[in-house]
Amino acid sequence: MTHVLLEASCLVRRCVGVEVIGEVLRLSASGVGARGCAARLGRSWETVRGWLRAGRRNAVVAVAVVTGVLVEVDRLAPAPTSAGNVLGDLVEVVGLLGRAVAGRFGLVVSPWAVVSVVTGGLLLGEGLRVG
Numbered sequence: 001m002t003h004v005l006l007e008a009s010c011l012v013r014r015c016v017g018v019e020v021i022g023e024v025l026r027l028s029a030s031g032v033g034a035r036g037c038a039a040r041l042g043r044s045w046e047t048v049r050g051w052l053r054a055g056r057r058n059a060v061v062a063v064a065v066v067t068g069v070l071v072e073v074d075r076l077a078p079a080p081t082s083a084g085n086v087l088g089d090l091v092e093v094v095g096l097l098g099r100a101v102a103g104r105f106g107l108v109v110s111p112w113a114v115v116s117v118v119t120g121g122l123l124l125g126e127g128l129r130v131g
Helices: 018-029 033-040 044-072 087-103 113-119
Strands: none
Touching: 018 033, 018 044, 018 087, 018 113, 033 044, 044 087, 044 113, 087 113
16 A cells, blocks of 8 residues: 655645635635636536546545534534535634634634545545545
């Protein structure tokens, strides 16, 4: 078995940084379709569609994982509000975690990079689990 260490800016089996993928998820959560996201970010719509499918597949588990870390970082963090769609819920809790990490540790880091770390790079990957 081969082991590889990923930078916080990377996701497993993705050749694009988590910031780009996070922006696609954010745009989609706000109502932009796959083709619109692709056009805005200069990516193929097929690739973006794949990211969105994987993001939707993993969103509920990712929200649970990220919310658990949020509570560990800041027990007084505001509760995530429902955005009405799974990607919106994910984007909401990612923003809350980013603010909590900045507040607790004084770090200015990408909230998507934090999520990459807490999901083990599996935000869009097979095998993302709670616990």
